Amino acid sequence: MADGSSPVKLSGGAAVAVAPEGTGGGCCSELSAELIRSLTELQELEAVYERLCSEEKVVEEELDALLEQQSPIESKMITLHRMGPNLQLIEGDAKQLAGMITFTCSLAENVSSKVRQLDLAKNRLYQAIQRADDILDLKFCMDGVQTALRNEDYEQAAAHIHRYLSLDKSVIELSRQGKEGSMIDANLKLLQDAEQRLKAIVTEKFDIATKEGDLHQVERFFKIFPLLGLHEEGLSRFSEYLCKQVANKAEENLLLVLGTDMSDRRAAIIFADTLTLLFEGIARIVETHQPIVETYYGPGRLYTLIKHLQLECDRQVEKVVDKFIKQRDYHRQFQLVQNSMMRSSAAEKIEPRELDPVLTEVTLMNARSELYLRFLKKRVSSDFEVGDSMASEEVKQEHQKCLDKLLNHCLLSCTMQELIGYYITMEEYFMRETVNKAVALDTYEKGQLTSSMVDDVFYIVKKCIGRALSSSSIDCLCAMINLSATELESDFREVLCNKLRMGFPATTFQDFQRGVTSAVNIMHSSLQQGKFDTKGIESTDEAKLSFLVTLNNAEVCSENISTLKTTLESDCTKLFSQGIGGEQAQAKFDSCLSDLAAVSNKFRDLLQEGLTELNSTAIKPQVKPWINIFLSVSHNIEEEEFNDYEANDPWVQQFILNLEQQMAEFKAGLSPVIYDSLTSLMTSLIAIELEKVVLKSTFNRLGGLQFDKELRSLVAYLTTVTTWTIRDKFARLSQMATILNLERVTEILDYWGANSGPLTWRLTPAEVRQVLALRIDFRGEDIKRLRL
């Protein structure tokens, strides 16, 4: 049994065939021999037998299949046997190849190591030659310098020194250690002496040349400094020379200024001109000498030159500005302005016109300075860019920072900032005072819609902002935009506001209607004042006109501000495209401008307030009585009266006539847009008031027809006077007319609910009943019975 279990498992299905007689291989079948042996029942035995038989069948089939595979396997074996000898041949060839490769490899390694050695040798040779050259050069320099110095050929001498200075210091060290050490030592000493001597000579000769103003010699020695490693010294000495030139020229110019006749054409801007000359002079110097500096000192050195030059520029600017302040009395004028700004009634008040020229001159001075500083910035920046092309980001930023600091905080910048600071206050004063004057001198010409002050005020504001813009300083411009917004919103709007606050006076016609009381009052007050004012009617007309003109003014102001914004925007695009005022400039400007634009809405609000006021104080008191007349016209009429109405209209024609008369006054006095808004307000008013009186009247069938006719005439008329669609405003009234025109109460159902068609009812069911009840010929119970 022990051997029975293990081998069978290995040999698989094949053992089943051997198994039938029992003991050995029975295990391979699913049924173990013991199991079979333990069986006692026939039925079970039969079942087991059957299963064994079917297993046997399967095994036999498998065996057959295996036997079928025998012949192809055999033929494959034969082929394999034939391949044997060939494989042996291949193995031999491969071994041979491997041997050859190993050999070649070692050969190659051998060769390349030799090449490496050669290369090393070659490099050393080069170095040796270089060093020998250097030593020869050194010798050549030693000899050359002496000769050159003797011949006063300083360029040559400097070239030798330059060569010496650019030699590798170790070379010099090496050559001292050589056999000729002591001789070379002596020569070196000579060379160093020569260097010192040359430095002294060049400095001295340069000084002489500058003193004599010999530009050729100056430039000659200026070029030698960098060869001796004296870049900074060369630049500083050279700029000293240039500064002297700047100073001389500037002094000349300033003397000319002091001698200028005040009647001269350019006398008013003579200081701006002087500054311009100074800046142009420096710019020309930079233009002329930048190439030399760049060629002989290398890029990135312009900053040093400019730094020196700017100091001189600052000195000269100070002188010019001092003279300017003295001659134009700038500080005292500022003081006066400031005093009168603080206390509105100062004793000594400057006539704003007197400030005009000096304000223009200051902005011009600043514009020139900005232009000049921009020029410097551009030049130095691009020079740095070339010089720093290989430098790290930090170095670049450091350089940029230095430049910004130089230009932003130089005396020129500070002085100009100070002048502009005063300028803004004075310009504000100029603007405010001139605006006040324009308001005081306000005149109105017949036929015009607006009065003179609107045009005048905007002319002034535009002028002031324009002048600030011409200073090229964004901060100055923004400040003036802010101040203009304040002036318009607070001061000028207040002027219009006050005019509107005086109100639109009641018409005489209305006084008449109000009865005698008001007339008595007017007389009474006039008598109290000790005079009987016959100009009463005239001044009423004036007051009316003033109100209407102010409305027009408010509208034009609102428009002008929007126009001003657009104009300024386009004016400044050019400025910004030049990169003025740093990265924030555009954002600052936009923000200030949008604040200014917001003032436009304030004027629009004012206009709207005025119109509402006009509608409720002037139109409503007139229109209401006219509409109330409707109540006295019976709409409970017979055929005869209806025909009579046809011939002699009882109400609507007169009403329309009255409206026309009244609106004619406004149409003539208001701009089309405002007039339109006003008529719109008026039509709303009419619709509301008419509805009220209709609901207070009674109608019969013909009366309803009459009302329908009246309403149609009225709507037709109102449609002609306004561009707004008014049908909407009269929708409720038309629907009331429809109801009042019905034959029977139930006819309403033809128009109501599902039958309403395109008609949208604006009346509630309760209102419909209310209107129906106005018809005296409709029975109340019929109306009550309606299902709406």
Place this chain on the structure above:
Amino acid sequence: MSMEDYDFLFKIVLIGNAGVGKTCLVRRFTQGLFPPGQGATIGVDFMIKTVEINGEKVKLQIWDTAGQERFRSITQSYYRSANALILTYDITCEESFRCLPEWLREIEQYASNKVITVLVGNKIDLAERREVSQQRAEEFSEAQDMYYLETSAKESDNVEKLFLDLACRLISEARQNTLVNNVASPLPGEGKSISYLTCCNFN
């Protein structure tokens, strides 16, 4: 307003003597930087930061002004349109504190009467060099009816708080104004009153 991506827009203008750290406060708040060795500001500078407060986007337009006298006429022109002014002094500089009344006179003269003014004592990182005691500043600000805060732009102390508290106050003020002007239609969510001191405790 809804066209752009914010619910409120406020203008804040920083004023105060030169060198008290106005630019650093603005830089710290808007960019999270403390650039040492800042040159003096020229004219005015302009920064924008949008913050979210209780789910509402608030765009703060911050104007950093030059403290030097010669720029005064430029900076004054910005007072009127400012919603808030941050009056800054340097706690290590007695002089900058002593100038405060002068600044308040300027505010009185040029700013809108609705403007909110905050007094800020900057540079508390330099406590050992303090010249103006906190108590003195608090008394002063109380007398002038101003909110007072001490900050350090360098250490970023109270900088966020300064601007965010201010924004909160501006919002509630703006709401009250719309309420006054527009009684009939209160803004949604206007039922509860908002205390600016408690609504910003999110750091």
